[in-house]
Amino acid sequence: MLGFILRRTAIAIAILLLVALLLFAMMHMIPGDPTVVALGPRSTPEMREAFRAMMGLDRPVLDQLGLLLVRLAQGDLGLDVWSRRPVLTMVLEVLPYTVALALASFVWALALGLVLGCVAVVHHGKWGDWLIGAVSVSFVAVPSFVVALYSLLIFAVWLNWLPAIGAGEPGDIGAQLRALILPSFAVGLGWVGYISRLVRAAMIEAMGEDYVRTLRAYGVGEGRIIYRYALKQALLAILSVIAIGFGSLLTGSIFAEIVFTRPGLGKMTYDAVISRNFPLVMGTVLVTSALYVTCMILADVLSAWLDPRVRSAI
Amino acid sequence: MKPPVLKPPPVNAPVLDMHNVSVSYGAHVPAVLGVDLTVRPREIVGIIGESGSGKSTLAHSVLGLLPKTARMSGERFMLAGADILKADRTALAALRGPSAAMIFQNPMTAFSPIHSLGRQLTDLLWRDHAQSGAQKRARIVAALAEVGIPDPVGRLDAFPFQLSGGMLQRVAIAAALLMQPALLIADEPTTALDVTMEAQILHLMRSLRERAGVSILIISHHLGVIAEICDRVAVMYAGRIVEEGTVEAIFRDPRHPYTQALFACEPALVPTGVRRLPVIAGEVPRPGGRLCDFAARCAVKAARCLEQAPPWTRSGEFPVHHVRCHGSALSGNVPSGRGS
Amino acid sequence: MRKQPALIEADGLSVAVPGRGLPFLRGAPLSILAEVSLAVRPGEIVCLIGESGSGKTTFGRALLGLVRPSSGSIAVDGVALPDFSARSFRALRRQAALLFQDPVSSFNPRQRIGAMMAEPRHIAGVGSTRLADIVALAGQVGLAERFLARFPHALSGGQARRAAVARALSVTPRLIVADEPTAGLDVSVQGGVLNLFLDIREQHDTAFLLITHNLSVVRHIADRIVILYLGRVVESGRAGDVLRSPRHPYTRALLDSEPVPDPARRRAEPPVIGEVPSIARRPTGCEFHTRCPRAQPRCRSEAPVLLDEPGERQVACHFPLPEAVNIPAPGRRMAQS
């Protein structure tokens, strides 16, 4: 088991290294002087010189890369171009907002998705199953930023029930929760459909297994079969998919953050990208990738640990 | 012990009593036609047939384990005093276990791969609410020991993949025994096992009849298995029972041309030194023909076989022996129907 | 028996898979096959018998290079392959054909049977792939022309097996390796497949290596029998000799375990108890000692060597059964025959 975790972690570090390399290459492929791009055409030569020295841009490319990797290994993501604050601090400031949004979306989507999936299985082949299927597939198909826009339009602009902007004042839990409702609705809706379909498919597969026939041959009730046996097997089958899904949810809340002008990793990446704030781009993207990769490892380790067959094989 | 759910059937009344039972999938795909079959207490009855003969459908119909599209009909279908044809879903579920328990062909998939064996066996005892976990545990350990599983306590925490096929089939038999069923249905119980394990499992099943007094209905395509364990045999072909009698009667003096041909093909019965094995030419027809289903492949068919359905005839006083054939019924002694 | 170089001869062939664990910290490799030697002469039918876990399927695949042997050698017509690279196996693969246990899965699900039958001729670039010739090929195995247009899953078990044999025959191999050739077939049709093998041998002098767990099915067709237990040969010899008088207690147990279709000859006790040990935990000494009714203390500590005996017989046992044991032939003569 330990070996398995170590191997997974090594792969994760390799992925992050590759991502850093890709980012580095992208920034150097971008035409024009990065200094001018960053500081704008009106900057004075002195400013540019100082900027180059600060960013290490006056050194050879390989040196810069080496420096970057050394700094990354030390956990130093560099300084923001504009505010000169450490990027890591800035990222850590907004990270809770993104994690809160992802968690909120995920929790309600998982709960509703599980219930819908189970209900569909119980009504397998009847109209209830069909209806849940149709609703689920529609939820998946509708783009999340359109959901975000329309919920903003209806609940914030027209009805004025919920805030349209921001994440609520720090310290005001009620306001923060209210500010979370619309974004997490928009982000989670697709996942409701996704999870309910996953659960349904996995459970129907589980219900077709031979051992279910054994349980039935002993008069064990359908409820017990569904909730104690099929659901466990289904959850095991979809656990890794869901964990990886959570990872992509962390990176995928960018639309909700922009539409609702909510602080977060996605919004920060977007602003950094638009303003060519390369150290910040590097920092946010690396942190996002790291979160994603961590979820990937967690998914693998969790499902390996929960499945007795895999657990004994590794 | 658990309260009696059902009125105990009269002593020596058949455990399973089927008369003219038919099963079809949907409205138009018959699988089993007009089957008469009885299993008496402490009796081991075998059903032998090739693929497509309907033997598995017949076995599954006893517990109502057929797919939803299946339709059952018949004059009488009694299991341990309960009427299967009139039973609804809850009544059927109540019969499963105490009235009849079943073991399946592939022991490797008969248990959930992600639950421990102890957990699964405990769940099968769901009826015994009154008993504590420790009591159930003790019963399970006793049953596992009874079927010859070494270290039964340790096996409670084991998962199915940690046991061999033979061991799992023993666990399946132990699960059936926990129910103290009136009838044990075994659907090809040794087909997935190695031959040395097959001999041990057959021996175990036979000894259980002696010790626990359980009746057994065993389904197999293997003549050797049937001969090893059964008291009485029914031969199925295209959904119908074509011959039925004591195992001695069938194996000493098979009357139906199909049974005869089947015996002729059995490699173990082909004399040493013969290199070419006999076969039955042609293909098994779909069940549901109105005349003799075997006529197209029969070496001794007469004109009459293509005109009227063969009667179900008693063909001997002792041992009791029935055949569904024109030739054997009338002449009592037909020439061998062995194929090429 | 003709004394000529074997068509194919495996000498001390072993197959092992890496043990579990981290790189550099793995457990010992698991040995699936341990120094199996086996020769098939031209036109000979050799049956390799073993229970699950005996490595019999692995042997068939290793012989054609589908599984890479870890040691040993393979010789064709007395000439050893230089190594186990794909290049070395080329010539051998052109002369041999492999029949899989599940014939349907051995066909490309998206190609029609007729096209698949012509496949070896396409690959080898020899022989005609015209429709008429493929129909003739199908006719050789008793498969009607209409089946050629079907997809594999639309065939019955017997038909699919015949189609697989036809594909193997299309380049007239000198050796056919068949893994469980009668698995999943009804008693009334399995004889047809075995008879087909005899026909093929008569016509083309093709040799066969039949790999099976089912002694009773192949007993009539085998020239020679090799018994595997946990990846090792425990006994081999001419079919008649081995069946009539097994020397190894395991062979004896196998023969006795086969249920006899005669209610008068039921066994009071199972001939052997216990189950095949896992290859991950091989017993010490003679690997059969855990189940052997004749086991002595020596069997627990000292592994027996496979020794040559007169009459092309080999046995690996410290205390083999005496030659003269006379098991009654299991075949019961029916009144009519």
Place this chain on the structure above:
Amino acid sequence: MAMLTDAATPNPTTEATASHEPRALARFATTLAHVLSTPLGAIGLALVLLIVLTALLAPTIAPYDPTAINVKNRLADPSLAHLLGTDQLGRDLFSRVILGTRTAMTVALTALATALALALPLGLVAGYGPRWLDGLMVLMFDSISSLPMIMLGLAVVVLIGPGLPTVILVIVLYCVPSYARLVRTQTLSLKSRDFIKAEQAMDAGTPRILFRHLLPNVIGPLLILACLDISTVITLEAGLSFLGLGVKPQIPSWGNILSDGFAVIRKSAVPVVAGGVPLVLATLGFTFFGEALRDALDPRLARERRP
């Protein structure tokens, strides 16, 4: 007669081709009937037809030039003259929506075709090639998938400037890893199947195994999944344009309409609704249709699409 034309006879006889045609036609008809037999499939097909026809006839349908600015008539309410009103630059929204259909379809089909063409060989090589190469390629795929899409979008936009090719390139970059991984998984599982082992035992060369036996078994499922992914790609295009990383602002695209509408959402809801409804209809239509098609052709493929 037709059965040997696939592989056995290099030159199919006229007779064989003749009997091949009706078979393909019949297959098409049964598939279509299957799709139409489910309500969602029928709705999907209707929507897909509507969208494809609109895209084809867009310039004919659109009453105005979608890029013509009319500052005097800004944010006009829907009227007979302007069915959906105008946006903040006075452009006719109806015309922009209609021509946006064409943009969406162009991007979706080009991007998907390119992504498939790249992913197939990559996945086959990863799945059938040596293990070290497989490991390396999977590492690459994982790295690219872990990058936020907006990062890819930015890199490409800065490198080659905004525009249609940019969007297509971003989508291709985004899709190739997941398709290639799918092809790889399929190839890996096929590789251990008996029929590939049988080919190896028959001494078939690697090109023959790859192109004659693996490819046909991989490409069918992939095409069906690609059909299901049309709606994902349409969403991607709209999303990129919404973020300002897609097609140029003046080009009519649903994402641009939404982006413009978002800026004025407090003044008028019409632009947001006008841009969003066709986008939703398109994604629903292609999803319903794709799922019905998959169920008709190969129900085992049910792979769930992530939102």
